[in-house]
Amino acid sequence: MIFDPVFIRLKALFLDLCARFFPEWVVMLASIVISAVVILVMGPVIMMYLTLLERKLLGRIQNRYGPNRVGIWGLLQPVADGIKMFIKEDIVPAHADKIIHLLAPVVTVVPSLMVFLVVPFGNGMTAVNLNIGILYFVAISSITTIPIFMGSWASRNKFSVLGGMRAAAQMISYEAPMTLAIVPVIMASQTLATATIVESQGGGFGMNWFIFTPWGLLGFIIYFFCAIAECNRPPFDLPEAESELIAGFHTEYSGMKFALFYMAEYMNAFTLSAIAVTLFLGGWQGPFLPSWIWFFGKTFLLVCVMIWFRGTFLRFRVDHLMGFAWKFLLPLSLINILIAGLWFLTPAIAAWALTAGLVVASFFVFVKLNKTFVPEKRTYVLAD
Amino acid sequence: MVTADRIFLIPLLPFAAFVVNILFGARFLKHRAAWLSILTSIAACVIALPVCFEVFGGARFANDFAWLRINDGVLRFGYLVDPLSASLLFMVVIVGTLIQIYASGYMQGDPRYSRFFAYVSLFMSAMLTLVISNNFILFFMAWEIMGLCSYLLIGFYFQKESAAKACFKAFLTTRLGDVGFLIGVLMLFLALGTFDFSEINRALALGDHGALPLSFLATSAIFIFCGTIGKSAQFPLHVWLPDAMEGPTPVSALIHAATMVAAGVFLVARSFTIFMAVPETMPVVTTIGCITAFMAAFIALTQTDIKRILAYSTISQLGYMVTALGMQGLGAGTFHLITHAFFKALLFLGAGSVIHGTHVQDIRQMGGLFKKMPHTAVTFIIASLALAGVPPLSGFWSKDEILLTAFASGHTLVFWILLLTAFMTAFYMFRLVFITFFGKARDPHVHAHESPAVMTLPLWGLVLGAVLLGIPGSPLMHHWFQQFLAHAIHHPEYHPSAFVMTCSVIAAVGGITLAGIIYMKNTHWAESIAKRFRPLYRLSFNKFYLDEIYSKFIIRPFTALGEVLYRFDAKVIDGSVNGVGAGAMWLGAVKNWIDKYIVDGLVNFMGTLTCFLNSIVKRLQTGFVQNYLLIAFLGFLAFIIWELKLV
């Protein structure tokens, strides 16, 4: 496959070139800088076209065209939006905590970008192959709550504070099942490094993905739900629910600061999908096509699913949201770890039957159990 | 191990019928319950009759299995079909089956129809077990279960207060005898170390009385005889049998005439070798039997309830059998037992038919039934003739055997008493026949009708037995039956005597004639005779006042003792317990005072002291957490400075 290592070759070529002229440390620095620049460029670009993709797709779902004026098929729309954001007035509320109000959007973007470090975009295309890669991802994405708090608190606005608190509660809640859903994957690949995880899903035309096992499927479902909740996307978009909180924690933001929040959100959506792909969908593994095409293909597919969800599902009620995390996803993910353990302990065929049965059974048991916990139906009486 | 065996099936089939009927009868079988019982009974017949004939031909069957470990031995349950049990088996299956067929008609329409047949099946099962059992314990178990069936069936119409009382009385009275029986069996076990009939017979035949003296064995025999007294309604404990007539008539026929009450006699026959080993017990048996025979016949003279007359007649005839056994007449007693079963069952069934047809039981309300119920009347009269001892019916031959035994063995007094009893028997039976079936109808409210075929056919079946069964024991067949039994258990035999036969015939015919004169021709004589012999009449009519005596001298003291002991329990024993409690409470009160003023005073002083100290030390308590923390920290600082020897 000739196109597969094309980017790696390019970088190696460039570094070789450097090594001829500069001392060793400069080469190393250059290597780092190249990776960093790529990521720094790629992040915003991806964000821009994700917004376009979302608007187009939502439009289709809602039986309209979506943006189609600026550039061919509206391809330049994100650029136009960016320009609009740049030239907009930056409003800071009078009572706001100004420093923190300024810091919040900046800090927001940082972890979102940092996560890109460990994403294996292709075969050998991981910026830093940390040996704690997946833990690093979890840790960094957990920081995201702090800037949200900062933004909401600094705005001195009821809606902001409410949105911030909702966001914090929601993200902490969903982080637990998400982390636990990752555990079976780690058990299977016996490593935390993302690149190695992807490699362990090779074999059989590169189709030996974890999602094709019962626990992998269940883990993926749990992870994906949590991922949607983590990046506050519908149907889990309580923190910025327009109809209730105007815009949640970024009510008081406008202009470029707002754009930063927006960017962080879309980059999160992308990285979470990318990690989902890495963990469950075999990363860049796949037959025939270059690895990075596989990777981006799968990732965008998941992003599209997220958008599809947004276009389809209704928003959760707050108590349902928390209940879903603690009463459904969390126990299910714990049981999933157990099931994965069984999978590795029992011989292949028995393992399939046993774990598949257990997965289905536990899934329905918890669906059933959760039904009983739904508060009794309310009857609404229309005003005369 | 048990080897499966058809003979085990004989009692088990009716038992199965019982189980099915009791569980599913009321809800699913309903009127079909009778068929189940009858069919199992017939099946038992089919199995049992060939076995009986094989035994008559000289065979002998036995089989057993371990049931329980006692002491260092094993108690084995099983069956033993020897001549004695075969003859009983023969009688029980036939009479039992016929009576059940009869009952299926008689009980028609009863709300607890299936329950009735369940009980009857259980009874059949127990009776058959008893007959073929090979040891005293199984015998006793079956014996008791029969008692239970008797209890349940007497109390079948338990809504009637009298029935409720009667079943209670029946069970308790027989149980009194049973306890004696059980003690006797235990004594026997102590003496001989076994319960098994064959082993007992073998041991006694060898003259082995065990380690204990012979008198011990004699006592044991008397105690075993207690069982007979209870079950076969012998003299002091006979009071339950007339009351037992509260049960449905087929029950009276089956249990209280043909089979269960005969089991007592069978018990004596079964343990005959024991009595033979200790002949000094024999007079006791004879005496009891004799008294019973005479007394019951005497009472029967004046009774007016058709079933009660028959009941006293049964008691009397059982007394006959017991007397025979007491005179070592095993063959005579058993022979009479079997013939009696047939004609007495027939009599009861006939009486049942009469009651079924007229719905009354008092003979004074009957009369002239011969025309209305021809089948019943003819069979009844044949049975009465047999009972009265008119040749050539079976009763004549068997009764003659007993009289012969008495005469030939030298018990002259017994002979005359028995003869007098035979006369009285003939008299009261035909008093009953004449009043019931002849003359005019006395009560205009009674509209008699003949019973259905399902009831009359068994009557004719029994007639066959009542007529023919005398032959095997008669001189015509050279006392085949007695010799057959003698194969198993040796006992004396006598040559037939013309004198005895003549006396017997005279007594029977005389009794019938006298009854005919009094009750057919000169009906007013009965009244005047009763007046003339008023004390005797009242003695007879009130059954020698035995019920009243028992009530006054036994039952009432017993219940009173219970009351007294209960009061003793509540007042004295419990009172002393409560007294101890009260004493403890008083001591507590004293200690309480000491506590309050002396011990407590000290404690209070300590409290005051503490309060005072507290008011000084409490200043340290600022209620300010960080303050405590600071002080702790400074303390720690001082400590490490001291420890590191920096100062």
Next chain:
Amino acid sequence: MTSHLLSWITFTPLIGAFVLLCLPKRAHDWIRWIALATTAITAGLVCLAFPLFRASESGFQLVERAMWIPQFNIQYLLGMDGISFPMVFLTALISIMACLGSLAHIRVKGGREKEYYFLFLLLETGIMGTFLALDLFLFYIFWEVVLVPMYFLIGIWGGPRKEYAAIKFFLYTLAGSLFMLLGILAVYFGSEPRTFDMTLLASMKYGLVFQKIVFLAFFLGFAIKVPIFPFHTWLPDAHVEAPTPISVILAGVLLKMGTYGFLRFSYPLFPDAARWFQPAMGVLAVIGIIYGGFVALAQTDFKKMVAYSSVSHMGFVLLGLAAMNADGFRGALLQMFSHGTITGGLFLLVGVLYDRAHTRDLNDFGGLGEKMPVYAGILIFFSLASLGLPGLSGFVSEFLTLLGSFQYSKLMTGLAAIGILLAATYLLYMIQRILLGKLNPKWSSLPDINYLELSTLVPLMIFILGIGLYPKIILDYMIPTLDGLLKTMGGAV
């Protein structure tokens, strides 16, 4: 699981009890079903012991031994033999039945189910421990553990004089067990090396005087529990006032703790004293049989009648023990089992009637056989079993007892036989007053026994019938141990 089977048997009810504690008060259904499931699981564990228990051996089996308080050489020592196995099985059985009975009964009484079932399960643990403990100290602890829940169960859910009955029961039995404690301490200090271990103590020899004194101390403790004649007055009160299921436990299992104590401790530890006291025990037994029978005859309260009948029937157990021969012991142990099932059933039947009619006055009833045919049949069945009808378990045990005692004393046996007659009298008299005769119109709308109540009785009936028809099945488990016991007492088997 199987290596600690006895511990599991003992403590499973306790685990269940603590699970109950964690449940909310209002989760009635959960509480009930968990309690029932716990008793069922315990019974299942007991059934697990069947394949593990070798019936042909006489020694202790499935022994669990651990040092508990080393300073005093107190051990955690559990073990099972042919004497305790039937008792453990009986406990498990009766507990299920009583729990099922509670489902109906306590619901009727309303409320406080959580506490009730908690105490109930605690009680079961205590009883199981009593039957399984082989260390005297441990035994004493379990023995006392039984008292406390019983006190509350009677004192809270009992009848009108429940406080009186509960206190009387508690103090009386406590007084008895204090004597026992003294006895235990005496044995402890009399042993060399000092130990509470039953298996070691049995092999030691004591002087006759010492034996007599200590035997008497144990005797008081056990006699009050049985109860033996002059110490029996707590029993009618406790039985009458206790709620039905508790009466069932009380009569079915608790009384057996006393006689079990004789077989387990008094006899093997003090064989000489036992022989010395043999006549006295025999006499007390006979007095108990006849006295209990007569007093039962005088009762008008159904439950009190059954209670006094217990006194009479436990007299048979004591008689068998006093006989001190193979048949007597077998009869006594079998009577313990069969009395447990029979009297348990009778108390359940009393409860059934009381729940419907709210009275227990025998003279008030009459003719119920017509209204409640199934109930009548079952009541007659249990009464007949109680009066020793052959074919039911009561007969076998009483027969064996009498056979044994007859070899010891003919007079006592003869007198005891009067007890059989009395049993027939008072039970049939009871049946006559309740079931037979004219129907009192007051009760014309009484419903027959329902399936729940039936389910508590039918298993007992199966056991009664099974043992009555073929007693070998259960006796085979008992005989080797009892023969071994007799051998240690120096008697011929």
Next chain:
Amino acid sequence: MTLIPVEHVLIFSLLLFAIGLYGTLTRRNIIGILISIELMLNAANINLVVFAKTTSLSPETGQVFAVFVIAIAAVTVAVGLAIVLALYRSRKTIFADEVHLLKW
């Protein structure tokens, strides 16, 4: 570690601890106290890691204990904050020196 002398790290953690302790002793706000305690715990953690790296112990030991400490810290915060919230709800204050009912 080859880069920095152990003493420097220890002094750093000592200072961190001292700052945390000062905050613990002087901040009025209970949440402030909790925050300061976190500082102290972190100082201790640093020492654990450093000692495990430099002494003959296996390097995992220090980290394992650090993980334990972090877990305990989480517990402290969870329970502490729950108490603070309960206190705030009932007394409308979260100042440590205003909660002094438990004095003489």
Next chain:
Amino acid sequence: MEILTLAAKIGAYALMTGVLLFALGVVALRNLFHSALCLAAALIGIAGLYLFFRADFLAAVQILLYVGAVMTVIIFAIMLTEHLSGKTTIQHNRQSLPAFLGIAALVTVIAKVILQTPWPVTQKALGAHTSVEGIGTALMTVYVFPFEVISVVLIAALIGAVIIAKRENPS
């Protein structure tokens, strides 16, 4: 490479300084929210130090648990208890001075001890990354008991916190 080493060294000292500054901010700032943010920053800095010490796993855990969970909860509590406008009341109590003196003494004493002690420097594991497997193995073998105890403590604390913080039912 020396340049890189030097850079790392400088970076480490800078991190330490930064952490100390943020720590001062934690105790000194009047606004509690700010001090909480300072704490978060200090914690992240400490995580960086861990990275410097080649304790990657611990660094990740530090961020995940401290910054992600503990700090969030703290800020949550701050937002629940502070009024929106923020309090301007005195934030330090009256024992500042004795506390300061005591702590100064403590620092002096311990610093003296630190500087006087000859610290052993073993070469065996220096610079090597601590393997995650190693920590996992240690947790599951040698330290399995404390590990389980911690689990129980966590559960207990979780339940306890929920119950304490729960609003009493009006009934």
